[in-house]
Amino acid sequence: MAQALIGDSEFDRDTAVLRRGPHEPGVYDVELSAGWTIIAAVNGGYLLALLGRALGDALPHPDPFTISAHYLTPSAPGRAVIRTELVRTGRTLSTGQASLFQYDGNGAEIERIRVLASYGDLDSLPDDVRTSAKPPAIPPPEHCVGPADGPVPDVGGSSAIMDRLMLKLDPATVGWAVGAPSGKGEMRGWFGLADGRDADPLSLLLAVDGLPPTSFELGLKGWTPTVELTTHIRCRPAPGPLRVAITTRNLAGGFLEEDAEVWDSADRLVAQSRQLARAPRG
Template sequence: MAQASIGDSEFDRGTAITLREPGVYDAQLSPGWTIMNVANGGYLLALMGRALGDALPHSDPFAVSAHYLTPSTPGPAVVRTVTVRTGRTLSTGQASLFQTAEDGREVERLRVIASYGELDALPDDVRTAAKPPAIPPLERCVGTDVGPPPPGDFSMLDRLAMRIDPATVGWAVGAPSGQGDMRAWFEFADGRDPDPYSLLLTVDALPPTSFDLGLKGWTPTVELTTHIRSRPAPGPLRVAITTRNLAGGFLEEDAEVWDSADRLVAQSRQLARAPRE
């Protein structure tokens, strides 16, 4: 099978938007990007990112913060954008995604505020103490088919080629480490290379760290903030996610995404509701 390209892949088709009028976009949320029959939060963030990238004078997401208000389901949706401010190097916008409920009411699913710029115009100077995650070679990591199949719908996993670090996959065979860590190699199943929009998905694509804490069930995102630091090089990504604190029924997940050139290309933090067993 030919490798999919940026702009012509299942991810691009699933996050496609159509301009209806200035600032208003129509979208079709794909059933192929769902977890437990609900659209994945990173998938939604990527779709919203496309709408803002089209509406704003700058094309690349730098900082994107989303509040998830109600679960999004496959089907028609409308994205409405507002330009908050435009400057020479950064522009800021706001976007909301709406779906029509069974009773005909329009329901807001999530709201995003984001700053956009031009990644290729950033200086090359890098001063960092961050190091790529120590993940074994891809061939020594474990596919998402390890262990018994999880109950419910996990359609999104069929569109990804993830290989999970064996040290963080014990939960799949009933032996979670309790550390709250998840690490994996990340690629699209159709071979599409990463770009800034796909990084918005990547930070929320791995199994939740709550699995490694010994919890089972849906871990819905309440808020997710993502920083895109650089345009990723072609090839597989390495993703490391950790949770340090679960309290009051909520947990945080801190993610780092590294590209094939050993550069930190994305960071995120999300607040999620802990599974209710």
């Protein structure tokens, strides 16, 4: 199968936004695809990419540098509207906010997500790197575990998103799939889109929330809804698969944090995130 190209892939089609026009500036009509659902709702990273695409069209700068999202109510497949607002613009950064709304049975808008983001131009950044961060130690993809390598565990609902991703998980983090979670709160693996589309800044917003939740390896089953997710895009990723490592150090009061790092094929840290999520009750 030919590799899909950036701008012409299922991900691009399913994150398309339609500008309403001069009569409603900054307003976009969208369709939330059922193909990106997991358990009980549309995946939060996919939703973040939708909002990120709308802001990239509305703001003077093209690339997300930092985007913080608060997930207010669960999203469902179907039509929605994104309303954006320019907060401030400068020479190197512009800041905007956006909200995604769906409709109740009476046609009234219900806010699903609200984000605040700063955009810039990743191609204008200097090349200097001073870091103590190191790429995660993950076995080669052929020694990792994907959905095609055995029965897909029952996650208690939809797993449609798995058909759209190339996931190869580190065997050390898949004990949950065979009823033997490690208890370490770690998830690591190779990540890409199933149609072979290379990563770009928008798909990095999906990648930070694309692996199974660390709560599975803590022995908890079920939906782990995101409350807040902040993502930093550090540079434009090189072609090839990504490596994603997610850790949870603290589950308390029914909530947990997930810290994610995304590395590209050139061993560069291209994205980082932290999210607060509600722990499953199981």
